[in-house]
Amino acid sequence: MADNKAKSTKPANKTPPRSPSDPTKDRAAKRLSCDSNSSHEGAMAGEISALEEAFRKFAIHGDTRATGKEMHGKNWSKLCKDCQVIDGKNVTVTDVDIVFSKIKGKSSRTITFEQFKEALQELSKKRFKEKSDEEAIQEIYKLIEGKAPIISGVTKAISSPTVSRLTDTSKFTGSHKERFDPSGKGKGRAGREDLVDASGYVSGYKHAGTYDHKVQGSKNKTQ
Numbered sequence: 001m002a003d004n005k006a007k008s009t010k011p012a013n014k015t016p017p018r019s020p021s022d023p024t025k026d027r028a029a030k031r032l033s034c035d036s037n038s039s040h041e042g043a044m045a046g047e048i049s050a051l052e053e054a055f056r057k058f059a060i061h062g063d064t065r066a067t068g069k070e071m072h073g074k075n076w077s078k079l080c081k082d083c084q085v086i087d088g089k090n091v092t093v094t095d096v097d098i099v100f101s102k103i104k105g106k107s108s109r110t111i112t113f114e115q116f117k118e119a120l121q122e123l124s125k126k127r128f129k130e131k132s133d134e135e136a137i138q139e140i141y142k143l144i145e146g147k148a149p150i151i152s153g154v155t156k157a158i159s160s161p162t163v164s165r166l167t168d169t170s171k172f173t174g175s176h177k178e179r180f181d182p183s184g185k186g187k188g189r190a191g192r193e194d195l196v197d198a199s200g201y202v203s204g205y206k207h208a209g210t211y212d213h214k215v216q217g218s219k220n221k222t223q
Contacts, residue, residue, distance in 0.1 A: 054144050054145060054147045055116055057149060063075075069112065071111055076096070085127060085140060090126050090127050091127045099119045099123055102122070121133075
C-alpha cells in the first residue's frame with residue numbers, strides 16, 4: 001500500500017502538449033529573417049569604397065546579366081579610357097590589354113575586384129613614373145573613385161562654311177530653288193512637278209478667286 005501511495009503522489013507532468021506549428025507564423029518568421037538578412041546586406045553594401053563602387057558600375061555596363069562582382073576586358077578598357085587612366089603617352093590601350101591578360105586567370109575572361117586592384121597597381125607604375133609606388137597607386141585610385149561609364153550621346157552636327165552653303169535654301173538656283181518657298185520650307189509635290197492650273201485664270205494673276213465675291217456682293221446690293 002505504501003508503494004501505491006508513493007506512486008500516486010508522484011507529480012504529474014504539467015507541460016502542455018506542443019501544438020502543431022502554424023504555417024502562417026512559419027512563413028512570417030522566414031520573411032522576417034530574409035528581411036533582416038537583406039537589411040544587413042544593404043548596410044554592408046553602403047560601406048563599400050568609392051573605388052569598388054566605380055568597379056561595379058563599369059562591371060555591369062552594357063550587360064543586364066552582370067552581377068558587378070567581375071569585369072570583362074571590354075569594360076576594363078572602357079574604365080581606363082573614361083577615367084583617363086589611358087593618357088596616350090605613359091599608358092596606352094595596348095598596355096591596358098596586356099595588364100588585363102596578365103592579371104586574369106588563364107581560362108578566365110573576367111577579373112575580380114581584387115584582381116582589378118592588382119591591375120591598377122601595375123598601371124600606376126607606368127602612369128605616374130615620377131611618384132613612389134604608394135603615391136602612384138593613390139593617384140590612380142583618385143582618377144577612378146566616384147566615376148561611372150560615360151554614355152555616348154547624339155552626335156552633334158559640325159558647323160562649317162561648306163555645310164552651311166549646301167543647306168542654305170536661299171542660295172539654291174534652278175530647279176532646286178523651285179522646291180522651297182521663301183521661308184525655306186519644302187513645297188512638296190508642287191516643287192517637284194509641274195501642276196496644271198485649271199482655275200481658268202492667267203498664270204500669275206493676283207486677283208484670282210475674287211470675281212465670285214464681287215458678283216455676289218453686287219447682287220446683294222441690288223436686292
